[in-house]
Amino acid sequence: MKPDLPQSLFLLNSTVLLTHQIDAAYWHEWNLFHLPGGNQLNLILNLPIIALVLLAFLQVATHSPRQRLCHQFLAGLGLLTVAIHSGFFLAGHPEFQQPMSLLLLAATLILSLTQWMTLPPANHSNQT
Numbered sequence: 001m002k003p004d005l006p007q008s009l010f011l012l013n014s015t016v017l018l019t020h021q022i023d024a025a026y027w028h029e030w031n032l033f034h035l036p037g038g039n040q041l042n043l044i045l046n047l048p049i050i051a052l053v054l055l056a057f058l059q060v061a062t063h064s065p066r067q068r069l070c071h072q073f074l075a076g077l078g079l080l081t082v083a084i085h086s087g088f089f090l091a092g093h094p095e096f097q098q099p100m101s102l103l104l105l106a107a108t109l110i111l112s113l114t115q116w117m118t119l120p121p122a123n124h125s126n127q128t
Helices: 005-026 038-061 067-090 099-117
Strands: none
Touching: 005 038, 005 067, 005 099, 038 067, 067 099
């Protein structure tokens, strides 16, 4: 079964966001948030986030009645990520300035906005 546009956007956006989390570990993002516990707490906090993204993809892949909410969740997570990092840039933090880091954030912005603009209708249940 070939994925439809919303499914493809979800898969691309979640892939970029999860790759950003790998980049965040490189930059020790927990220091930017002043999190006690360093990488250990960072890993613990990422477990439910990654689980929610994967569960949301399951809803999208199966055209669940909750798929629209799942698209909104991921697009919102992407926009929140970009907003937070924009704040870091404005505050003068040097992290995430490498080309690939910037590309991941730019892709997150573009994919999140596109995903939001192409949300499936609220009553969409294309079970095939």
